[in-house]
Amino acid sequence: MTGIELVEHAPHTTHDLPAALGRALAASRIVDAAPDPYRPGGWRLRAGSKVGAVVVRTPGEEPLTLRITPKVPIARLFFLLGYALDPRIHREDAVEVAAHTELVPFLARTYERAQERALRQGVLQGYRHTEEASPVLRGRLRETDQVRRHHGRLFPLEIAYDEYTTDTPENRLLRAATERLLGLPRVPTGVRRALQHQRARLVEAEPLVRGAVLPRWRPSRLNLRYQPALRLAEAVLRGGSPEHLPGDVSVDGFLLDMNKLFEDFVCVALREALTAYGGHCTLQARGVHLDTGATIHMRPDLLRYANDGRPLTVADAKYKAQKPEGFPDADLYQMLAYCTALGLPEGHLIYARGGGLHASHRVRNAGIVIHQHALDLEGQPAQLLGAVRDLARLMAEGTGPESP
Template sequence: MSTTIELVEHAPATGHALPDAVGRALAASRVVDSSPDPYVPGSWRLRAGSKVGAVTVDGPGLDAPVTVRITPKVPIARLFFLLGYSLDPRGGWRDGQVDVAEHRDLLPALAHAVERQIDRALRQGLLQGYRETEESALVVRGRIRETDQIRRRFGAPLPVEVTYSEFTTDIAENRILRTAVERLLRLPGVPRDVRRRLLHHRLRLADVTPVVRGHRLPVWHPSRLNTRYQHALRLARAVLDDASPEHAPGELRIDGFLFNMNKLFEDFVTVALRESLRGTDLGCRLQDSHHLDEAAAVRMQPDFVLYEPDGRPSAVADAKYKAEKRAGYPDADLYQMLAYCTALGLPEGHLVYAKGNEPHAAHRVRNAGVVIHQHALDLDQAPAALLADVASVSRHMRTGLSV
């Protein structure tokens, strides 16, 4: 019988009886902070950071798998709202596209959401397309690869090294969906009814080759032909993202999925700020690359830089998935923003936090003429109110705030 450990994002460390190999595997994978308890033999202190999701540790020497589930502090429906901004920056995938309100846990909600989107994608049948194939054949098909023929066959006429295009269902879009189905079926805790429907989708995709563990996902490009697949493909990325751990050093294997709340919050803030500029003549760049020094040796990358129509930077913002503590926000954030403002020649900078004691605070830097604003968003509120708060930050960036 498997062991399940329940953790909460950024909660204090708790002790758990674990085999040493499991504790070391978790520490090596950086899924959670994991260290042996110095006072209790056989116990490990586990603390979740900003990664949420579920992983399973299994392998030789374990009596049963160990599953670690990390619950986010925000409601599941709100997490999927944030995820929509990460997956679809054009605004087509949002909270209303996935019904997850009935699920309180992340894994059932994710499995349910992926299954529903795959079902919608495949309802009209499997997408087909041309795929270029290279193989050795006994008959000429397509184009002969002359260089490979000479290098591999040394003048022998058969077999022939050929390249040809084949109209098939074994294309990138279907391979990604098949691989996402396989990943979810391996995870414990997927509801029985969802697992049954996932098995049905696997049968529908039986002629499609799943991506081998450790290999890169095939590249797909949005087009008119794959429109009905696009929501499913973007959500499947949440399951198959490179941040999801699939192995750990040694013989034990770690399999699962994780969302980095730092990245989700950053994506939400920057994309929502960009969308708030619609109808204006201003531009913006996300993860904009600049240098702090004149020799261009110290690189810096603000999350969001606002530009005037003539190309001059007019405002800068950085998203911080942090909640204000009693002593305030970390001073290091202020130093970082001051460096951004100095290098960009801006009189104001904006830090956007996930939660705070007040919706806004400002600090005028001595002898610098720079004002640094700290904005706090409340992720527990309804999406419309949350977007209204982001729009307020956007207006402050465009018009300035008095201190």
């Protein structure tokens, strides 16, 4: 199997690839791919914000394994992911991080540990409501459906019943995530054996059809021990790459979008930190419009409201600036639109960069101040959360330096 290693947001590199594989990568949009005009048979590849591993298969060609390494340490990436999924259940010590330098092995090991803890006390059971046609009466007869579908015939019977079973939404999710991980490249042998054993324990759970909507589950006291594994299972399944492309090309694997991951972490961490200042926060706020006719929709990443419903604070998270010399002007225009529509005197843009840079700009003829902050993802989790708390305090108190 051919393998290519790329680094997130690194410069283009040229690789010799069959034309079909190159076109498949270009169509998948997993990476930027284009023929190299100076090297026959060469393709220029550049990774963007998606990290992980995928296998690309085309008829008549050897499969290609593409691995994209994040710039942040793997341990830090999983801290961001775990905290964004649920700050209450995140555990920094869920897996030894020193031995892992790749995303997929780390993901598989972390998930296997979480699932082992979930299943340690046995497979969760619950009641599943079923409606079906049957030759025997079980539960209750659905009289209306019986008459409408069978026009007076006695059999089959349209029945409804509740069955106590292990075929629950929770177990379906765990089984599907386990099967997805078993299909990924570079899962360690020991982890693969453990996942196979755990899959055997979940054999009664109905397998999910790929591409279908994930089963919905509700956190409760009964599934408390399952919740860390369930959050990870959803991340595994939602991180699945496109499975089929035009023709007979297939792509399978696991990818994380660092843009989305950073946005989710920042918003969740800020929401937690801002609870100390009252009001409530909405993520990806709906019902915000730029115009009075409510035809131009806007979706701020985080919007904090007072108890009486007044907007207090608006923030947007941006993983990477688009120009090397500084933060992009388009982000400032977007935040200006948010502040103008919401009637706020200040807005906050949060970037993923090293150091403690904080710049502020007062808009002419408007008096609106737009703050630009940077979070250092290289720091330890405690330091990163401390920086978020400092940012929440600044946002709540409405203070900060201004540029001329």
